[in-house]
Amino acid sequence: MTLIQEKVQQAITILQEQKIDLWLTFVRETSAGGDPVLPLIYGHDLTWQSALIITRTGERIAIVGRFEAEAAQRVGAYDVIGYDEAVSKPLLDILRRFDPKVIAINYSMNDVLADGLTLGMYQLLNKYLTGTPYAERLTSAENIINALRTRKTSAEIERIRTAIHTTEKLYFETFEFLEPGMTEKRVGAYLHRRVEELNLTTAWEKESCPAVNAGPDSPVGHAGPTEIVIQPGQLLHFDFGVQQDEYCSDIQRMAYVLAPGETTPPEPVQRGFDTVVRAIQAAVRAMKPGVLGVEIDAIARKVITDAGYPEYKYATGHHLGRLCHDGGGILGPRWERYGDTPNRPLEAGHVYTVEPGLMVPGYGYVGLEEDVLVTEDGTIFLSTPQTDLILL
């Protein structure tokens, strides 16, 4: 099964769970914009007004312009209706055939990834539905799209694994390449060159991917590498990921540059590092279907604060997928800015980052980030977790 076939199949299950009779994705000329759900359930652009219909009873129908019918057929996930003049007739025929009581369409005030229907297309749809009972049966597909994006199928997990594998390889090369005396920028440029040579893109805006933080004075967050020089006796922190075959990785790694005479890191550095490792391990051990994101966040956060460090000012983790921050629930605290997102339960198939952090005064920032997969039997690491400080 292709990724698209898997996702369309999964959508049917989700419709059954959510008791939605029919899900309608209504688009046109998607090369000029397009609905963010399209890459998941279709995988190509559509030119004329097109309707992708999935029903609770397992029907999958694509109504597309005649000249795109063959391409739609090749997707292998839909029965295809090619039209010549107007989408409205076959669309209404299909609606009458299924007579759905609830029709979900792609709009959402909360979630941009579920808000792919433009106002003009909604007006067109309403025009076509005028005089039918269906105009009154429309509801938001927000929950469908959210479930579909966050529950990764095996093809999706495979792609994320590949992106992670590439990232780990590039980290290995970077630690071979770098030397004290180089600037953060120089190391960042090395990673950019490697990403380009592999014909990949970075998992988020190139300017801050990788983040490179050398020592205690480097600004941590979504700032780019600076002219700060990597120096002995300091921590070196990376945050980096790639997008490969449309899916992302997101991994943080730590090194320590030994000072003259040192053979092991100083005690505060080692203790900071070990604390972050323990926080990750504790969180991942607790992750399983049904647990809320906020509960996992609290576990990781408590390891950090119990060890006497101030709590980090961000969430412990986020969904990872087609986007690095892939929407949906977070592993985070109930802070106002996170809205409802920490209160959602983990599900099998969810892929999250786990990324606590802390500052070791005088040495620099310690942050590790692992990518993990929730399964029915608990949670497994997709990245190979870093448990020892890399010594340079």
Place this chain on the structure above:
Amino acid sequence: MTLIQEKVQQAITILQEQKIDLWLTFVRETSAGGDPVLPLIYGHDLTWQSALIITRTGERIAIVGRFEAEAAQRVGAYDVIGYDEAVSKPLLDILRRFDPKVIAINYSMNDVLADGLTLGMYQLLNKYLTGTPYAERLTSAENIINALRTRKTSAEIERIRTAIHTTEKLYFETFEFLEPGMTEKRVGAYLHRRVEELNLTTAWEKESCPAVNAGPDSPVGHAGPTEIVIQPGQLLHFDFGVQQDEYCSDIQRMAYVLAPGETTPPEPVQRGFDTVVRAIQAAVRAMKPGVLGVEIDAIARKVITDAGYPEYKYATGHHLGRLCHDGGGILGPRWERYGDTPNRPLEAGHVYTVEPGLMVPGYGYVGLEEDVLVTEDGTIFLSTPQTDLILL
């Protein structure tokens, strides 16, 4: 002035012409989708709910999340209001300050490029405007956006010129490279490699850019190159363009492969080529502000049919810009499928392709395509028009 500054300035003129008091572009998390007008009037992504406001009186205000305020400032086209909690308050403040009678927002049933407002964002906007008079004053920005896209500023024309120059250089290299006996695919692959080496992309889907048509049996249209071999005594047709610095070129070129013993092309080939050249020259001579697209189409079409060839089954030209088919009016006949688009007047600053064609039985397709700029004083070629058949 940057391109963005030019376009925002131009928008003010358009608002005055169209008697629209205020134009509101309302977006969020545009990296996940985004309004197609954003690259023209802002040039970056926006994360939190953001409002770009341009008024008839010349005010330009960007209301953006606090952390993006500095980036918005650097655009150099807006007074920036950075907010911490909610966009609604500063948005309502601004509306009350200007008290616009007509507010244009980005929706359109006809034009995907003017339909960037999603239904969820429209619902949010309505929520914010509840209890104010402004909810009742909304109208479509379709005509604003159409004028803004089609009237190219000097910075846009410069970019199109650069893409054209690159395309002409790549054509030159290709005619040096190619030899009879090669397949269409091999020549297509050569151009793909060169585009990649220059870090550019093709102006439309790579599969059919370039189109390469060797001899009379090659399928003309938006099909890709085939295994058909380039042979002596046949015509060779190309349709190709690049996207460079966000703007496109779109040029067709013709060669003839001399048969053994030939020193000039056969009479039917030369006559077909000359006819297409004459059609282009006649059309371009007639192009000036105020003339309708349909009138220009008729002139080019008549040269072809007067010479005894069947009329071509497509429009004579289209707008060229950020997209190869850049929306708006066409130089085309009043056929149903073109809707109202042939009836729009040419304006100074419009950039069009001009691309008549005909079939020379037994030899192949003749199509030339030039890129031209309408000015107040008439129309000038941006491409260097091909007036002699390239002989191989």
